Amino acid sequence: MSVSSPVIIALDFPELASVEQFVAQLDPAQCRLKVGKELFTRFGPDVVRRLQSQGFEIFLDLKFHDIPNTVAAAVAAAADLGVWMVNVHASGGAKMMAAARKALLPFGQDAPLLTAVTVLTSMSSEELKHIGVQADAQEQVSRLAALAAESGIDGVVCSAWEVEMLKLQRGEDFVLVTPGIRPEGADSGDQKRIATPARAIEMGSHYLVVGRPITRSDKPMDALAAINQSLS
Numbered sequence: 001m002s003v004s005s006p007v008i009i010a011l012d013f014p015e016l017a018s019v020e021q022f023v024a025q026l027d028p029a030q031c032r033l034k035v036g037k038e039l040f041t042r043f044g045p046d047v048v049r050r051l052q053s054q055g056f057e058i059f060l061d062l063k064f065h066d067i068p069n070t071v072a073a074a075v076a077a078a079a080d081l082g083v084w085m086v087n088v089h090a091s092g093g094a095k096m097m098a099a100a101r102k103a104l105l106p107f108g109q110d111a112p113l114l115t116a117v118t119v120l121t122s123m124s125s126e127e128l129k130h131i132g133v134q135a136d137a138q139e140q141v142s143r144l145a146a147l148a149a150e151s152g153i154d155g156v157v158c159s160a161w162e163v164e165m166l167k168l169q170r171g172e173d174f175v176l177v178t179p180g181i182r183p184e185g186a187d188s189g190d191q192k193r194i195a196t197p198a199r200a201i202e203m204g205s206h207y208l209v210v211g212r213p214i215t216r217s218d219k220p221m222d223a224l225a226a227i228n229q230s231l232s
């Protein structure tokens with residue numbers, strides 16, 4: 001299916017009824033959906049199956065980060081579920097990422113896109129120092145993206161501010177997924193490395209992950225329409 005918008009809506013809801021009410025207003029030709037830790041932990045793979053049966057392409061965002069054997073098996077389970085994209089943490093290392101890639105080989109053309117989270121968009125360079133990373137966010141993203149590319153990963157999750165650099169370093173085909181998207185004037189919440197939807201696309205993001213600016217809006221469909229309009 002071809003989806004007309006780069007927007008992936010993060011379905012971070014605590015109740016299934018809220019998800020259903022929200023999704024009923026969406027057209028699968030116009031956006032993709034992200035199922036993350038909250039929804040998956042509460043409702044499991046059934047929620048993914050249900051959304052897929054309604055025609056939506058699903059980004060299963062469980063950010064796997066474990067020993068290579070465990071991550072490989074988890075990524076294969078995501079592929080069995082038929083998701084469009086699945087992710088791991090690049091900081092799990094080259095062996096872990098290579099094992100995830102290898103686990104998808106039997107799925108051939110049907111394998112989901114495999115992306116790796118670099119530095120979370122909620123983290124600043126200052127916070128990286130607290131976990132012992134002396135590099136600033138740009139440098140760390142660049143290093144982890146190189147490791148991901150060498151391990152056969154399709155692309156990375158990063159902030160929009162690293163996209164221009166990564167395009168130069170990794171080329172056009174390396175998939176760049178950017179959360180931390182905030183329309184002008186929107187509350188940044190816990191996000192630190194943020195950009196507007198238009199700026200993120202201008203810098204070269206392939207996909208924009210947007211949650212609260214849409215899902216917590218009084219008029220979510222208007223918020224989505226305004227984002228799509230700002231991109232045209």
Ligand SMILES: O=C(O)c1cc(=O)[nH]c(=O)n1[C@@H]1O[C@H](COP(=O)(O)O)[C@@H](O)[C@H]1O
Pocket residue numbers: 010012036061063087117119120121122157158179180181189191209210211212213
């Ligand atoms: O992998 C992700 O999707 C992700 C990576 C990252 O670095 N930052 C980040 O915010 N996310 C996810 O993107 C979504 C952003 O949601 P909002 O901040 O509400 O727009 C959340 O569901 C996060 O789990």
